[in-house]
Amino acid sequence: MSGRCGALLFGLLAFALIACVPVVEPPRAVEEGQAPPEGGEPLSASAPEEGAPVSGGTLVVAVTADPGHLNPAITTGFNVHAVADSLFNGLVGLDANANPVPDLAEGWEIQDDGRTYVFHLRRNVRWHDGEPFTAADVRFTFQEVLLKYHSRTKAGLENVLAAIETPDDYTVVFRFREPYAPLLQRLNVTEAPILPRHIYQGTDPQQAEANLNPIGTGPFRFVSYTPGEEVRVVRNDDYFKEGLPYLDQVIFRVIPDPSTQLAALEQGEIDYVWRVPGPDIPRLAADPEIELAQVASGPGGGFCIMTLTFNLERPLFQDLRVRQAFAHAINRQQLLEQVQFGQGRVATSPIASGIAWAHIDPEPTYEYDPAKANRLLDEAGHPPGPDGIRFQVDIVHFPVFNRWSQVLRENLAQVGVDLVIRPLDRSAAVETIFVARDFDTNLISYCNNTDPEIGVRRMYVSTNIGPIPFSNGAAYVNPRIDALFQQAAATADRGRRAQIYAEIQRILKAELPYLWLVENAFTVGHRAHCRGFQAWSGHFAETAWCSVEG
């Protein structure tokens, strides 16, 4: 038996030996004294600036799911954009306040009252394989890829765009059938990344080989993709923005489990996570080596409102008093505090406050008032039964929203409404809600993105009722609203547009086809020695840098 024991001991020793092998850290190149980039302010919310950015170093970023491919022009999915946006550029970037800033286009003119946009492209841009970037790449990408396969850009531009012209190699002209105001908001790297024509021409963009070996113009160059494990990119030394990026290398690690992501962050195996779950925020905030920042947008979408949808095809919800009763019965402040752990703000309008120029807080406010809700339900002819229950309705949502529906269930129980919770995984929920329309209410986080035309209109116009994911799930029909959205999109003047959106918000707030609960923010976590992130943008690491002490 002693042989057996020996084998056991040997095994244990081998484990211990393996554990003791030191990890070799790669050397970091340090260059002092580089000026911070224009428009590249770090997230000041929690990242105090210390010294100037330094060049060099590696940033390890956790991503939740394997991207599968790295072509951001054929998908709206967060998992692809979180990684691939760093390899590409759009024509126009967006700053922290969603204002357009130059990217591949160094300037632009809006002519013909918003019917014509002329973009002047930078002349010093080269693709990662050395080929020059020209206007032909832009036209090819829009015509052959974005307007065919990027669902958001296709849906937004296909029917309004008349032509894309390239009078010379460095000028692109977008001509619209009628004035089109939101164009500059939908040309950033997430909405409209520009692909190389010389690589993609003649391929099926959905299955092109280049999707796994991408060539872009972006701040980082692709090195390798190990499916399910990681994507490695290195600094693009020929990047057209002088002095950028600072980092030598960015490694995107696929770590599906949020607690494993945080453990790896605390341990220093990774430097950046896109989402810190609410319950973990106080613990990480107390860790001096970790900094947190709250942001309302990112490459997967921005300015998202957690929204309760009423199925207006059900007779119960055709009665405005029932919808109003729900609005008074639900404690949105409680949802913000207990479910969102304070990340965000109570929603007051169909347009998120992040789109500041368009957002208003219209009346009525629907304050939390169960007594008023009870009165409204009585008036609507739904008296409580002997068990105190007036009626039963279901709520369909993704399993990640369980905590939301639990609070809603408690809230509604107080006014005699029995809420039946039906969590369904994402694919099944989409089918149940938008194809089968088998629900009384549902819960979805609708992202407004950078313009009401992109992320708000889709929920309210009557042409968007049908088997379209994340569309007009309420089946709300109001010709006046249809016309106003149409008018707003075709109004070039922002002040005038804001007035139209104000009217839209007043109508919707009064008619309540949906109930807007909370404007969600999310919390980014990173090692304290790395800073300068643009967490709202697909180019989150373009201006990031890590000091040596980490």
Added chain:
Amino acid sequence: MTRYLVRRLLQIVPKLVGIGVVSFSLIHLAPGDPIVALAGEYGDAAYYAFMRAKFGLDRPLGEQLLIYLGNVLRGDWGISYTHGRPVAQVILSRLPATLLLMATALALSSTLGVALGMWAARRPHSGSDLAIRVLCLVGYALPVFWSAQMLILLLALQVPLFPVQGMTTARYRYQGLEYVWDVARHMVLPVAAMTLHQLALITRLTRTNLLETLAADFVRTAYAKGLSEWRVLHGHALRNALLPVITVIGGRVGFMFTGAVLTETVFAWPGIGRLLVSATLNRDFPLLMGLFTLVSAAVLVSNLVTDLVYAWLDPRIRYG
């Protein structure tokens, strides 16, 4: 024996076709729409209709099944919706990582399990027997996802002996022998999590069977002949006691795949267990079918291997 082997191998084919038809129907009849994974969000109706048509999702289910089976017969497993690459390619790129984890865990749990079982059975009801039995009970009762989290908490965070996640160190690319060490360090915790459960089961089973065998007449005869305890245990008792244990080990191959789903998710191990999760969530039908077929084939083959090992262990069993 060769004829038996050929016959058994041929039997696997219709079984796989049957499994394929059933799983195809189950996957497609279950609620869930792959259109978001396929086409993204915010699209319009025409775009979604175009994408459904492009991937054949607008055809009747029977027709889809026939097209699929026809393609598979030609060696075409389809294109993954989420990866945009051939299914076989996607699976093959992820399979080695899972096999490494599974083979190590299966080998460790089998050898350690039999060894511990023997140790416990040698002196039944002694202190060491009791300790092993209690540990087995605890090991078997712990769910993998929990024990995996605890391993991270204890051996990666509290006492940082091992890395938290992944198969390699992100910040540095090791080469040659250093790479092997790096992977070995990353393997320790996931292998431990997967082994623990199996180990408990195999230890308990070995102990029980060995105790029964040790009470048999031929064991008494062996002792009476003057053989050492070592020879009796190894040469006579163990071989007889192992038959049921082999059945269980062979049957665990399927369970190991399910265990890999949890272990790979918690430790961010880039294997097919996680691929299965994401394929399910995205309703990536071609990828799901490929994975189901692979796992079914693995289970069928492991059953065959188990039967063959029987004949080797027990001379009374002969296949002809």
